[in-house]
Amino acid sequence: MQLNDPRLFRQLAYINGQWTAGGRNQDEPVLDPANGEIIGHCALLDAEQIAGAVTAAEDAFISWRALSVEARGTRLTRWYQLLHEHREDLAHLMTLEQGKPLRDARGEVDYGASFIQWFAEEARRAYGMTIPSHIPNAMLGTLKEPVGVSAMFTPWNFPLAMITRKAGAALAAGCPVIVKPANETPFTALALAELAERADIPPGVFNVVTGEPATVSEVLCTDSRVRSISFTGSTRVGKLLMRQSAGSVKRMSLELGGNAPFIVCEDVDVDEAAREAVAAKFQTAGQDCLAANRIFVHRRIYDRFLERFAVHMKALRVGSGMMEVDIGPLIHRRAVEAAQALVEDALDKGARLVAGNQSMAPGANFFIPTLLADITSEMRVFREETFSPVAGVCAFDDDEAVVAAANDTEYGLAAYVYSNDVKRIWKMMRGLEYGMVSVNTLKMTGAPIPFGGIKQSGLGREGGAQGLEEYLDTKYFCLGNMPGPSGS
Numbered sequence: 001m002q003l004n005d006p007r008l009f010r011q012l013a014y015i016n017g018q019w020t021a022g023g024r025n026q027d028e029p030v031l032d033p034a035n036g037e038i039i040g041h042c043a044l045l046d047a048e049q050i051a052g053a054v055t056a057a058e059d060a061f062i063s064w065r066a067l068s069v070e071a072r073g074t075r076l077t078r079w080y081q082l083l084h085e086h087r088e089d090l091a092h093l094m095t096l097e098q099g100k101p102l103r104d105a106r107g108e109v110d111y112g113a114s115f116i117q118w119f120a121e122e123a124r125r126a127y128g129m130t131i132p133s134h135i136p137n138a139m140l141g142t143l144k145e146p147v148g149v150s151a152m153f154t155p156w157n158f159p160l161a162m163i164t165r166k167a168g169a170a171l172a173a174g175c176p177v178i179v180k181p182a183n184e185t186p187f188t189a190l191a192l193a194e195l196a197e198r199a200d201i202p203p204g205v206f207n208v209v210t211g212e213p214a215t216v217s218e219v220l221c222t223d224s225r226v227r228s229i230s231f232t233g234s235t236r237v238g239k240l241l242m243r244q245s246a247g248s249v250k251r252m253s254l255e256l257g258g259n260a261p262f263i264v265c266e267d268v269d270v271d272e273a274a275r276e277a278v279a280a281k282f283q284t285a286g287q288d289c290l291a292a293n294r295i296f297v298h299r300r301i302y303d304r305f306l307e308r309f310a311v312h313m314k315a316l317r318v319g320s321g322m323m324e325v326d327i328g329p330l331i332h333r334r335a336v337e338a339a340q341a342l343v344e345d346a347l348d349k350g351a352r353l354v355a356g357n358q359s360m361a362p363g364a365n366f367f368i369p370t371l372l373a374d375i376t377s378e379m380r381v382f383r384e385e386t387f388s389p390v391a392g393v394c395a396f397d398d399d400e401a402v403v404a405a406a407n408d409t410e411y412g413l414a415a416y417v418y419s420n421d422v423k424r425i426w427k428m429m430r431g432l433e434y435g436m437v438s439v440n441t442l443k444m445t446g447a448p449i450p451f452g453g454i455k456q457s458g459l460g461r462e463g464g465a466q467g468l469e470e471y472l473d474t475k476y477f478c479l480g481n482m483p484g485p486s487g488s
């Protein structure tokens, strides 16, 4: 691997400021999804080593929380700057292990770094309040205090930004962090640890543990010293972590699956809406919790929309993320097989294949963008998060029915509406049971916004002022028998 700074490529876990090999030196290979070649190995820590990370974080909590908000902010700002200085290396590492096009990986470094900068500043505004007293001669109020050791499980689709969106908030709030990156993408996380060390984030404050997911989650979710669990990934694993954490009643932040509806009304520019829908569907090869999963198009423009969608979709270049492409490989072969199974299920149940020829795939882990028309709610492609470049489209006739169809899912993360009629937009936006609704634009995320879902898409919010709250407890105080305003 050719990095400008080879020290960013770390194959050991990072605990208490020490690069740590697995128990009995155990490790596992990490593969390049574009060609299946081994990029390197990551340590498989045992339960005792992971408990050691909790001890280190708990010890570090005392001095980290005691630092002034400026002192923590200075270190976070330095970390943010280092991410920018090493943008190219971080993007290369990310493309190697995740597969996304280099251009997208560079975008993710910028996106991920922006959370660190945001929270370095936002922590200054962790205000408590005073409360007009109902008790004679008492002063009432609240303080904000860090929750304590925070463990975070992060996914392979955004190996950098999902760490910084959680860790930036926790560190700024005064909480030490233990990150468990996805086993598919540990190297970006370990490079972040190297940069955290260079930014003078003290030992024990930012730890990265790698290992068997079940071993790591068993330790971190059941240890009562860990006060908060944050997870981004599938709803299935989110529920598992909730169950594991219930015994020690932890703070839970969950950013789980989505099944985003993308609603296109008949009053829009059809070609433009089709172009946007293609971008919304195929970002990160469809492996994105915000990806448009069910595309509802008004019947009056349905045929033209399908035609324009197919044109824009076919223009997408598929290949290794190291080349000039729009779509890289899926994360592994299982994901390709899962996509194929979704397509077969839809075709068996009457969907129409408009475009998508899998025989053109440039390798075993690639999936050619596929467009299915006339999907129905009986099909898996409608009910499940496809997490692949498979687009399902269906026609609608009236607004109330489309909102009801869009809400016909256990998920509630993001929804898109395209229309030029402000009253219609407002009505749909209020009716959609989603944590985030984006109108006439794809670009909705960023550090200042409260990212998150309702229903089985999760709990809590990341980013914005709300993102900091996830790592703060409210302490109420009542000072009794105080002198009155006159000093009496």
Ligand SMILES: NC(=O)c1ccc[n+]([C@@H]2O[C@H](COP(=O)([O-])OP(=O)(O)OC[C@H]3O[C@@H](n4cnc5c(N)ncnc54)[C@H](O)[C@@H]3O)[C@@H](O)[C@H]2O)c1
Pocket (backbone or CB within 6 Å): 153, 154, 155, 156, 157, 181, 182, 183, 184, 213, 214, 217, 232, 233, 234, 235, 236, 237, 240, 255, 256, 257, 258, 288, 289, 385, 386, 387
């Ligand atoms: N919301 C997101 O950003 C996001 C990201 C990745 C995956 N997903 C979901 O995952 C599905 C496909 O991905 P998959 O097959 O890898 O899903 P998965 O649920 O098997 O795994 C998702 C992630 O969870 C981790 N994981 C698995 N078991 C765990 C455990 N016991 N403790 C802690 N972590 C554990 C894995 O390491 C992996 O990184 C998609 O349908 C999508 O819903 C969502």
Ligand SMILES: N[C@@H](CC=O)C(=O)O
Pocket (backbone or CB within 6 Å): 157, 158, 287, 288, 289, 290, 445, 451
């Ligand atoms: N694309 C999302 C991450 C979920 O997969 C984001 O922008 O945060």
